[in-house]
Amino acid sequence: MRRHHLLLLVLVALPLLVLPPFLSLGLQNTLVSMLVAALFAVSFNLLMGQGGMLSFGHAAFFGIGAFATLHLMLAVEDGLGVPTPLLPLAGGLAGLGLGLVAGYFATMRAGVYFSLVTLALAELLHTLAPQWDGMFGGEAGMSSMRMPWGGLVFGSVLEVYYLSLAWVALCLLLLWAYTRTPFGRLTLALRDNEQRVRFMGYDTHKARLVVFAVSAMFSGVAGGLLAFSNEVANYTTFGMPVSAQVVLHTFIGGSTVFLGPVVGAAVLTLFAFFVSDLTRSWLLYQGVLFVLVMLYAPLGIGGIVELHLRHMRELRWRALAGPYLGAAVAGLLIAAGFVFVIESLAVLFSSDYAVLRRDAGGLPPFPFLGTEWQPLSPLTWLAPLLAMAAGGWLASRAGRRIAPLWDEARRVHTQGGETA
Amino acid sequence: MTTKLLNTTCLTLLAAGLLAGPAAAEPLRIAIIEPFSGSQASSGELYAIAGKYGIEEINEAGGFNGAPIEVLEYDNGGTTSGAADKFKQAVAEGAHVILQGSSSAIAGQLTEDVRKHNLRNPGNEILFVNVGGEALELTGDKCQFYHFRFTTTAPMRVGALVQAMKEAGDLGTRVYSINQNYSWGQDMEAAIRAAASQGGYAVVEATLHDVNKIQDFAPYVAKIKAAEPDTVLTGNWSNDLLLLMKATGDAGLDVRFGTAFLDQPGNIANAGETALGHYLASPYNIAAGEKAFPEAYKAKTGHYPMYMEPQAVNGVRTLGKALEKVDFGGGEIDVTEIALALEDATLETDLGPITIRKEDHQAVLPVVVSRVEKGAAYTVDGTDMGFVPIKVIPGPDALYPVQDSCSMKRPG
Numbered sequence: 001m002r003r004h005h006l007l008l009l010v011l012v013a014l015p016l017l018v019l020p021p022f023l024s025l026g027l028q029n030t031l032v033s034m035l036v037a038a039l040f041a042v043s044f045n046l047l048m049g050q051g052g053m054l055s056f057g058h059a060a061f062f063g064i065g066a067f068a069t070l071h072l073m074l075a076v077e078d079g080l081g082v083p084t085p086l087l088p089l090a091g092g093l094a095g096l097g098l099g100l101v102a103g104y105f106a107t108m109r110a111g112v113y114f115s116l117v118t119l120a121l122a123e124l125l126h127t128l129a130p131q132w133d134g135m136f137g138g139e140a141g142m143s144s145m146r147m148p149w150g151g152l153v154f155g156s157v158l159e160v161y162y163l164s165l166a167w168v169a170l171c172l173l174l175l176w177a178y179t180r181t182p183f184g185r186l187t188l189a190l191r192d193n194e195q196r197v198r199f200m201g202y203d204t205h206k207a208r209l210v211v212f213a214v215s216a217m218f219s220g221v222a223g224g225l226l227a228f229s230n231e232v233a234n235y236t237t238f239g240m241p242v243s244a245q246v247v248l249h250t251f252i253g254g255s256t257v258f259l260g261p262v263v264g265a266a267v268l269t270l271f272a273f274f275v276s277d278l279t280r281s282w283l284l285y286q287g288v289l290f291v292l293v294m295l296y297a298p299l300g301i302g303g304i305v306e307l308h309l310r311h312m313r314e315l316r317w318r319a320l321a322g323p324y325l326g327a328a329v330a331g332l333l334i335a336a337g338f339v340f341v342i343e344s345l346a347v348l349f350s351s352d353y354a355v356l357r358r359d360a361g362g363l364p365p366f367p368f369l370g371t372e373w374q375p376l377s378p379l380t381w382l383a384p385l386l387a388m389a390a391g392g393w394l395a396s397r398a399g400r401r402i403a404p405l406w407d408e409a410r411r412v413h414t415q416g417g418e419t420a
Numbered sequence: 421m422t423t424k425l426l427n428t429t430c431l432t433l434l435a436a437g438l439l440a441g442p443a444a445a446e447p448l449r450i451a452i453i454e455p456f457s458g459s460q461a462s463s464g465e466l467y468a469i470a471g472k473y474g475i476e477e478i479n480e481a482g483g484f485n486g487a488p489i490e491v492l493e494y495d496n497g498g499t500t501s502g503a504a505d506k507f508k509q510a511v512a513e514g515a516h517v518i519l520q521g522s523s524s525a526i527a528g529q530l531t532e533d534v535r536k537h538n539l540r541n542p543g544n545e546i547l548f549v550n551v552g553g554e555a556l557e558l559t560g561d562k563c564q565f566y567h568f569r570f571t572t573t574a575p576m577r578v579g580a581l582v583q584a585m586k587e588a589g590d591l592g593t594r595v596y597s598i599n600q601n602y603s604w605g606q607d608m609e610a611a612i613r614a615a616a617s618q619g620g621y622a623v624v625e626a627t628l629h630d631v632n633k634i635q636d637f638a639p640y641v642a643k644i645k646a647a648e649p650d651t652v653l654t655g656n657w658s659n660d661l662l663l664l665m666k667a668t669g670d671a672g673l674d675v676r677f678g679t680a681f682l683d684q685p686g687n688i689a690n691a692g693e694t695a696l697g698h699y700l701a702s703p704y705n706i707a708a709g710e711k712a713f714p715e716a717y718k719a720k721t722g723h724y725p726m727y728m729e730p731q732a733v734n735g736v737r738t739l740g741k742a743l744e745k746v747d748f749g750g751g752e753i754d755v756t757e758i759a760l761a762l763e764d765a766t767l768e769t770d771l772g773p774i775t776i777r778k779e780d781h782q783a784v785l786p787v788v789v790s791r792v793e794k795g796a797a798y799t800v801d802g803t804d805m806g807f808v809p810i811k812v813i814p815g816p817d818a819l820y821p822v823q824d825s826c827s828m829k830r831p832g
Contacts, residue, residue, distance in 0.1 A: 025509075026508060026512035030509075127630065139604065234528070277494060280495070355719075355720070
């Protein structure tokens with residue numbers, strides 16, 4: 001089991017170390033965003049997945065980390081002798097500070113009330129920041145420059161990438177070590193049954209506060225890395241999209257697995273990079289993806305992978321291969337049909353088509369995928385609908401064949417566990 | 421066998437090189453970085469349509485440097501970090517010029533990104549053509565050589581409004597200033613106070629309120645009523661303008677509005693008759709110019725140019741004038757030379773010339789003051805109302821002094 005994990009770690013770490021110099025500048029920068037999002041999501045998940053506290057305002061700590069780092073960067077520009085690679089530390093400290101203060105109040109309550117307090121906190125900063133020029137730089141934000149240090153210029157994206165990689169790896173290691181400590185176990189207990197923890201003699205308010213502050217601190221480091229990379233911090237960092245994004249990353253990646261949020265952050269950041277310039281509907285696809293994961297795989301992508309790893313020996317892979325392939329084809333068919341319909345509608349409602357329509361005085365064929373399509377022809381709409389129907393049929397067939405195989409694997413697994 | 425293969429490869433490469441020779445002219449790449457998703461998507465879309473229209477005009481006239489200009493479009497999602505990411509991607513894909521308009525916050529991010537990129541990559545500079553960011557600090561604290569602003573600012577809009585409304589006899593002597601509490605609203609309030617002596621009015625009260633959060637403006641209208649102003653001057657946009665005007669109408673308060681963004685699509689339809697008689701100062705009004713431009717625009721895009729579309733087109737056209745003056749003979753593009761030419765460029769528009777002030781790269785452009793009336797030449801939002809031009813204030817008269825905070829480092 002341990003060897004599996006080590007192998008997996010090497011498989012992930014090696015390309016991250018070796019590949020970037022050969023990638024395009026845009027992709028290098030996306031990898032930086034991915035690292036930042038990954039750290040942010042894991043620290044968010046410490047609170048959400050392990051501590052059972054769903055924060056809707058984690059952008060507050062992310063943002064405060066960004067601004068703190070930027071203030072330190074400005075000071076370094078003016079000659080303060082802080083080594084450039086240590087700049088994100090300021091973000092961590094600011095996150096910790098704000099986390100202690102805000103967390104003291106937020107952790108007095110649990111559940112929905114906790115979420116609302118955190119939401120209010122982020123909104124407070126979001127409203128305050130554009131008006132407080134000295135602290136947050138007004139609407140246009142604050143800006144600084146990374147100073148050279150120790151023979152490194154820190155001008156290129158690649159240097160930023162490797163520094164971010166080092167910071168994120170270190171932070172993830174610390175966060176993982178945290179889960180191994182007795183306090184990390186207590187965090188899980190807080191989530192599962194707070195009352196029992198209190199009866200055991202712990203001050204649960206203090207314990208929850210510590211979890212909150214630690215999560216805020218690492219979120220601050222992530223924000224610091226973002227400021228380090230962008231060299232600008234702006235009030236929009238406190239906005240709802242940032243708070244929502246980290247929730248999406250965590251749930252799609254899977255909150256039950258330590259590295260689940262990393263998977264979610266990686267998948268969605270790369271998705272945004274590749275798809276956002278291809279189509280204007282990419283946020284819709286992202287939303288659909290989220291809904292599908294919540295409906296059919298509430299454990300998230302990471303959870304699914306972990307489930308397979310855990311049942312590695314018990315699963316009959318040869319019998320599963322066929323249905324899995326079928327399910328993959330089904331997924332492709334449904335996705336293709338859905339994307340076709342959405343993109344056709346996007347073309348039909350675009351201003352370019354409005355011009356065509358006016359010139360033709362009717363409903364002219366619309367160009368899509370290199371050919372022309374008749375908007376009123378049943379063929380145009382039947383083809384994708386048929387593809388989706390066929391996909392649905394295939395999916396349900398594959399599902400019926402997969403379910404018993406999994407039931408069997410689970411049975412063997414629990415029996416094996418009992419005998420061992 | 422191997423040698424033969426090698427020879428063929430060499431020959432093919434050589435041939436390809438020879439063939440590519442004349443066609444290898446470096447195209448100018450313009451990156452449009454706007455929000456195409458999220459709450460700001462509608463204005464991002466308009467800027468992109470206008471920008472592409474202007475670029476297409478240049479391409480139809482023969483392009484630049486022996487090739488058509490290439491347009492790269494990026495969705496910044498309405499956030500500054502999104503814009504920073506897309507800027508890096510644009511650089512990676514060889515962009516020479518960044519074109520952006522919606523949101524001063526994003527303009528602030530991009531102008532800083534451009535400045536740092538140019539510091540670190542001498543010889544590979546990038547030019548930032550700002551067609552919509554009105555925050556004063558873009559030509560103040562943040563002013564830099566490679567940023568050009570092709571729109572108005574608060575003092576330009578207020579100065580024009582005050583002058584035209586006074587001449588029309590609609591200004592009065594008591595002015596109420598109500599604005600959003602962030603840099604733009606604060607700029608507006610300062611401009612309204614500064615123009616008091618020129619307009620011969622007193623600012624009876626000034627209010628700053630939350631940005632796009634207020635649902636009920638009744639308390640503010642009560643304050644306005646109590647101050648008994650003749651005119652309300654406001655830089656409010658979107659819901660803050662709409663709800664303010666509606667609340668005023670509901671309260672039966674007969675007061676004239678002087679605004680900066682009344683022409684935002686949907687405003688007139690939503691406000692209805694309440695909007696009649698109110699004023700707008702904007703960088704362009706198609707009703708004040710010849711018919712040719714709006715008609716050509718409509719033929720291409722399906723609608724008459726509205727809101728900030730004309731100013732974006734004018735920004736690109738001015739860039740086109742600069743491009744006419746530089747010639748790289750199909751070779752490598754030197755952005756600094758383009759920027760220097762842009763400083764000297766003049767665009768003749770129907771409303772007067774547009775030039776660049778060298779000290780801070782603010783465009784010197786005419787400001788149009790219009791009034792909402794029925795039966796205008798171009799009605800908007802499917803209503804029978806539209807913006808009737810009252811006065812065109814020539815660029816130099818509308819201009820404000822260079823800000824002290826601007827210290828621009830010129831190349832070389």
